[in-house]
Amino acid sequence: GAVVSQHPSRVICKSGTSVKIECRSLDFQATTMFWYRQFPKQSLMLMATSNEGSKATYEQGVEKDKFLINHASLTLSTLTVTSAHPEDSSFYICSASSERERDEQFFGPGTRLTVL
Amino acid sequence: AQKVTQAQTEISVVEKEDVTLDCVYETRDTTYYLFWYKQPPSGELVFLIRRNSFDEQNEISGRYSWNFQKSTSSFNFTITASQVVDSAVYFCALSGGLTDSWGKFQFGAGTQVVVTP
Numbered sequence: 001g002a003v004v005s006q007h008p009s010r011v012i013c014k015s016g017t018s019v020k021i022e023c024r025s026l027d028f029q030a031t032t033m034f035w036y037r038q039f040p041k042q043s044l045m046l047m048a049t050s051n052e053g054s055k056a057t058y059e060q061g062v063e064k065d066k067f068l069i070n071h072a073s074l075t076l077s078t079l080t081v082t083s084a085h086p087e088d089s090s091f092y093i094c095s096a097s098s099e100r101e102r103d104e105q106f107f108g109p110g111t112r113l114t115v116l
Numbered sequence: 117a118q119k120v121t122q123a124q125t126e127i128s129v130v131e132k133e134d135v136t137l138d139c140v141y142e143t144r145d146t147t148y149y150l151f152w153y154k155q156p157p158s159g160e161l162v163f164l165i166r167r168n169s170f171d172e173q174n175e176i177s178g179r180y181s182w183n184f185q186k187s188t189s190s191f192n193f194t195i196t197a198s199q200v201v202d203s204a205v206y207f208c209a210l211s212g213g214l215t216d217s218w219g220k221f222q223f224g225a226g227t228q229v230v231v232t233p
Contacts, residue, residue, distance in 0.1 A: 032219055038159075043207065043223045091159055097219055105211070105219060107153075109160040 002028045004096050006108035013084055014116055021079045021111045023094035029074035030096035034105075035067075038091040050077050084115045118143045120210050122224035129198050129231055137193045137227050139208030145169075150184065150191045151209040155226070161207075167191065198231045205229075 003026040013019050023033055032051050036044040048064075050056040050071035058064045066088075068080040077096075081088055093110040119142040129135050141150065148169045154162040165175065167184055175182045179196045195202050208224040 034219060034221070036221070043225045044221070045223075046220055049220065093159075093161065095221070105221070107161045107163075109158075112159065 002026075002096075002098075002104070002106045004030075004094065004106045004108040006092075006094060006111050008111060009109060010112045010114075012114045012116065015085050016083055018080055018082045019084055019113060021081070021092055021094075021113070023077045023079070023096065023108050025075045025096045025098075025106070028096075028098045030077070030098055031074065032097050033071055033077040034095045035069060035077075035079050036093045036095070038093065038110075040091075044093060047079075081113065084113070086115045089113055089115045118145075118148075118210050118212060118222040120208050120222050120224035122208055122227050124227045125225070126228040126230065129229070131199060131231055131233050132197050135195050135198050135202075135229060135231075137195075137206050137208070137229070139191045139193065139224060141189050141191065141208070141210045143210060143212060145212040147212075149211040151207075151211070151221070152182065152191075152193050153207045153209065155205045155207060157204075162204075164193075164206075195229070198229075200231050200233055203229055203231045 005024045007022045035047045037047050038044045046059050047062045048056045048058045050069045052071050052074050056069035071077040091110050091112050094108045095105045097105050121140045150167045152164040172184050181194045183192045205226045205228050207226045209221045211221050
């Protein structure tokens, strides 16, 4: 299957700083990428949908000014957690699909964010 | 609205026992997709199966089998002869077929499977 990577896999930062997480599709062009968040011992919750070249669509309750999403190319989407606080500590997972394989979703390995 | 219910929070079994994970879903879409994923402690989601709403055939893959019952909106997953390596959290997920719900996964709460030697 197709490969989606995330970088970094793990990040620890101080409260108030911003953190950028990258999601890359390595062997296909991802027209749509999704960002999920998973708190400890909980399920994955969709945060936003990003389509290449357009603004992301955020789910209800997700602050778009806090979680900045950029999908500037067909192989890269970034999630920036601005002014991170301890409650933002979570596991962030992206998924991607292509226009040609719209029914297929490929998940990245996830990024574990810890805010001190 | 879409909803996936995994009523079992945790299931503990002894190695070689069978374990069945329940999944019940709700959707208004006539076309939709159902998935099962395994999440080991590392966190990475491992894809197990995808089934579309028009394919009600049950499937077997090695020690894994799935029972899709559209009449009861259930998509249950059975691990036969469980092994310690099967210990993980298992998620059932639903993705809609309509434009505004396409690709968006609604995950169940997950079921923690603990297999002891």
